[in-house]
Amino acid sequence: MRGFVLAALVGLSLSQPGLAADPSDSPPSLDGQIQDLKQEVLKLNRELFALEEELLYPASTQVSVFLSLDVGGTFALDSVQLKIDDKIVTNYLYTERELEAFRRGGVQRLYMGNLKAGRHEVVALFVGQGPAGRDYRRGANLALDKGVGPAYLELKITDKTSKQQPEFVIKEWE
Amino acid sequence: MPVLSHHPTPVIPPVRTFSRHALWLALCLALSGYGSHVGAGTGKPSEVQDLAYGEVLFEFYQERYFDAISRLQQAQERHELDYHAGEAELLLGGMSLSYGLDRAASRLFHRLLNDDVRPEVRDRAWYYLGRIAFQKGRPADAAAALAHIDGLDDASRTPRTQRMVRAEQRMLLGHVRLARGDAAAAVRAFSDWDGAAGDRVYADYNLGIALLAQGETDTAVQLLDRLGTQAAHGSEAHALRDKTNLALGYRLLQAGQPARARPYFDRVRLQGPLSGRALLGAGWADAEQQRYREALLPWLELHGRDGRDLAVQEAWLAVPYAYAQLGAQGRAVELYQEAIEAFAAEGRSLDTAIAALDEGRLIDTLLAAEGTGRSWFWQIAQVPAATHTRYLVDLLATHRFQEAVKNLRDLKDLGDRLDAWAGSVETFEHMIEARRLRHTQHAPRLRGRLDDLDIDATRTRHAQLAEELAHIERSNDALGLMTAQERTTWDRLAAIEARLAALPDDARAQALRDKQARLRGVLLWQVHNDYKARLHSARKELAATVEPLATAAELAARAQVAYATAPAAFEGFDGRIAGLRERVRATRSETDRLLAAQAQWVTRLAQSELLLRKRRVDAYLVQARFALAQTYDQAGAPRAGAP
Numbered sequence: 001m002r003g004f005v006l007a008a009l010v011g012l013s014l015s016q017p018g019l020a021a022d023p024s025d026s027p028p029s030l031d032g033q034i035q036d037l038k039q040e041v042l043k044l045n046r047e048l049f050a051l052e053e054e055l056l057y058p059a060s061t062q063v064s065v066f067l068s069l070d071v072g073g074t075f076a077l078d079s080v081q082l083k084i085d086d087k088i089v090t091n092y093l094y095t096e097r098e099l100e101a102f103r104r105g106g107v108q109r110l111y112m113g114n115l116k117a118g119r120h121e122v123v124a125l126f127v128g129q130g131p132a133g134r135d136y137r138r139g140a141n142l143a144l145d146k147g148v149g150p151a152y153l154e155l156k157i158t159d160k161t162s163k164q165q166p167e168f169v170i171k172e173w174e
Numbered sequence: 175m176p177v178l179s180h181h182p183t184p185v186i187p188p189v190r191t192f193s194r195h196a197l198w199l200a201l202c203l204a205l206s207g208y209g210s211h212v213g214a215g216t217g218k219p220s221e222v223q224d225l226a227y228g229e230v231l232f233e234f235y236q237e238r239y240f241d242a243i244s245r246l247q248q249a250q251e252r253h254e255l256d257y258h259a260g261e262a263e264l265l266l267g268g269m270s271l272s273y274g275l276d277r278a279a280s281r282l283f284h285r286l287l288n289d290d291v292r293p294e295v296r297d298r299a300w301y302y303l304g305r306i307a308f309q310k311g312r313p314a315d316a317a318a319a320l321a322h323i324d325g326l327d328d329a330s331r332t333p334r335t336q337r338m339v340r341a342e343q344r345m346l347l348g349h350v351r352l353a354r355g356d357a358a359a360a361v362r363a364f365s366d367w368d369g370a371a372g373d374r375v376y377a378d379y380n381l382g383i384a385l386l387a388q389g390e391t392d393t394a395v396q397l398l399d400r401l402g403t404q405a406a407h408g409s410e411a412h413a414l415r416d417k418t419n420l421a422l423g424y425r426l427l428q429a430g431q432p433a434r435a436r437p438y439f440d441r442v443r444l445q446g447p448l449s450g451r452a453l454l455g456a457g458w459a460d461a462e463q464q465r466y467r468e469a470l471l472p473w474l475e476l477h478g479r480d481g482r483d484l485a486v487q488e489a490w491l492a493v494p495y496a497y498a499q500l501g502a503q504g505r506a507v508e509l510y511q512e513a514i515e516a517f518a519a520e521g522r523s524l525d526t527a528i529a530a531l532d533e534g535r536l537i538d539t540l541l542a543a544e545g546t547g548r549s550w551f552w553q554i555a556q557v558p559a560a561t562h563t564r565y566l567v568d569l570l571a572t573h574r575f576q577e578a579v580k581n582l583r584d585l586k587d588l589g590d591r592l593d594a595w596a597g598s599v600e601t602f603e604h605m606i607e608a609r610r611l612r613h614t615q616h617a618p619r620l621r622g623r624l625d626d627l628d629i630d631a632t633r634t635r636h637a638q639l640a641e642e643l644a645h646i647e648r649s650n651d652a653l654g655l656m657t658a659q660e661r662t663t664w665d666r667l668a669a670i671e672a673r674l675a676a677l678p679d680d681a682r683a684q685a686l687r688d689k690q691a692r693l694r695g696v697l698l699w700q701v702h703n704d705y706k707a708r709l710h711s712a713r714k715e716l717a718a719t720v721e722p723l724a725t726a727a728e729l730a731a732r733a734q735v736a737y738a739t740a741p742a743a744f745e746g747f748d749g750r751i752a753g754l755r756e757r758v759r760a761t762r763s764e765t766d767r768l769l770a771a772q773a774q775w776v777t778r779l780a781q782s783e784l785l786l787r788k789r790r791v792d793a794y795l796v797q798a799r800f801a802l803a804q805t806y807d808q809a810g811a812p813r814a815g816a817p
Contacts, residue, residue, distance in 0.1 A: 033768055107227075
């Protein structure tokens with residue numbers, strides 16, 4: 001009895017699943033079909049995004065605002081409010097997962113919209129915790145001269161190491 | 175009673191999975207701190223040079239592979255990756271693997287190898303190809319792929335900037351060699367491993383396992399013993415320490431050294447996931463030394479735990495066995511009877527769970543959990559135990575089931591996306607229709623206004639005026655700058671002069687002619703006197719019309735363009751939208767079909783796992799009955815139900 005029982009147990013306790021290659025994750029034909037489907041939906045997704053962009057955000061009026069964050073201990077971001085020409089266009093509250101993605105080099109497309117050619121005022125308000133955990137609210141603004149092509153703006157939060165303070169800027173990409 | 179030496183030699187597996195999540199971690203490692211786009215060894219990503227690449231990373235680091243892959247492919251199509259093109263290809267390959275697209279990943283890495291790429295990119299492509307082959311159960315192909323990585327088997331040739339990537343590659347090399355039965359070569363790979371300090375324990379553990387496989391038992395035990403006693407920080411480190419001690423304990427128990435095995439079982443945490451197996455092993459280590467009273471201590475602790483745990487089920491048999499050995503046959507009989515009831519109940523519970531699988535309730539639970547990456551997994555683990563979820567956590571512990579569930583959830587996600595797109599496509603159609611209608615309503619009026627607007631005629635008139643002014647200036651023609659009123663007066667004086675000329679030359683007529691001449695003189699004087707001021711004013715006024723005229727011309731041109739291009743906002747989309755709508759519909763239907771097939775596959779996997787458990791329980795039940803009969807015989811007591 002003991003032999004049988006223990007053999008089963010020993011086999012179980014030491015062959016933790018997933019540690020070695022497993023050639024039979026799912027039937028090959030089904031797995032292949034699922035892969036084909038994923039590829040097709042990816043392709044479809046790209047085409048639909050392109051269509052959406054053409055319809056809703058034509059290049060002549062398109063404006064995109066991105067957010068990147070490269071701060072150490074000087075600032076913990078909670079939320080961002082974006083205003084264009086004194087109108088709030090987006091408010092965004094961040095999750096820990098998103099902040100981690102920022103810390104690793106991720107860039108978020110915070111807003112996409114349309115603006116006529118001409119001069120516009122872009123204002124971003126950043127809310128979070130600054131040095132020593134104090135509540136922190138800072139703004140950054142940019143006078144945008146929108147031409148006939150798409151405009152790309154990047155809101156950047158970086159460490160101003162000399163002053164141990166975060167720095168908030170808006171950069172326009174060519 | 176059979177002894178432990180009769181057991182087949184258990185295979186002690188190495189650690190470090192090659193699951194999708196482990197791949198994500200490896201990719202993170204390659205990207206953050208040690209990849210090609212970062213400052214070597216700084217551990218901090220350098221500034222992303224292409225916004226599109228940053229967007230991809232933002233999705234990738236949240237384990238949203240579909241969005242990350244989609245954005246990256248879009249960025250490649252639009253040539254938005256000027257600076258990160260090379261690493262983007264590697265990232266795409268790695269993400270494709272993480273998303274279960276190993277065929278696409280394989281094609282991509284092979285394509286990369288045909289390109290003129292840097293040696294480290296080639297090495298990484300070979301690494302991923304090796305990894306795909308290993309995951310697919312082709313260790314020989316994996317070894318062949320890894321053999322292309324220059325200097326992988328020679329730690330002294332590791333470039334400083336490639337240290338971490340090379341460590342990951344060497345880890346895979348060790349696993350591949352172990353899988354191929356080349357323990358000595360695996361020992362070399364794990365010995366040469368030189369990666370992050372936090373991962374050292376994994377390499378050492380694998381080295382220990384490889385040494386055991388090589389037959390270097392003493393060296394292996396020495397190494398694993400050290401790992402099993404060192405301080406652990408974090409749940410993963412604790413789990414590895416428990417696993418090490420458990421593996422050592424059973425290895426020594428198998429080798430007929432129960433006294434030496436016992437302390438290793440004691441080192442395993444009582445609250446950890448391996449505690450059941452450790453308590454069981456501790457009991458057997460005592461029992462092997464005929465210390466049945468001591469064996470009862472861990473076994474009784476185990477006896478009252480959740481009956482789903484196989485170690486607990488074993489304890490249901492082991493405890494009465496120990497009592498019987500101690501001569502307490504009566505207690506043993508009671509406990510064997512309890513065990514028979516417990517096994518029967520467990521068998522019924524498994525039957526119910528297997529039947530519930532057919533109703534699809536397990537699939538519903540698996541699909542209901544929200545979240546990407548690993549978050550859904552922990553949600554499912556927290557699902558309250560019900561008939562259909564009682565064995566869910568145990569099922570999810572198996573790699574095959576986990577991967578099958580991931581594909582199932584991926585399919586559900588694709589379906590949700592397609593549903594959302596179907597709604598969007600409908601909105602697009604309405605939008606196009608509204609634009610077309612608005613154009614039809616407003617276009618004729620706009621056309622009329624545009625036609626009325628003759629900017630060219632205005633420009634010509636402006637040019638004529640400029641020329642007239644120039645002529646006036648050249649010829650000092652002050653009369654040319656008369657006001658309208660002056661011009662009228664001038665014309666009237668001219669008419670009067672003509673009429674006076676027809677009068678007889680008498681005094682009255684002469685007086686009138688003098689008066690007309692005076693008035694004419696006054697007017698001429700006034701016009702000549704103001705000439706310079708008038709010329710300046712005329713020049714200024716004409717100049718002031720230049721800009722408004724240009725603006726008007728620009729606006730008119732824009733209006734013309736807007737009129738001409740307005741149809742572009744709705745024309746040409748109909749066919750495209752109809753095509754996409756049809757593809758969304760067809761793909762949605764295919765998703766449903768595959769979702770059903772995958773659900774069936776997941777159900778089958780669950781069923782086979784539960785049936786395996788059921789067979790074990792049935793076998794335990796037979797053993798319990800047999801042991802009960804034996805105990806009755808030993809005690810010489812009449813059996814229950816016997817006449």
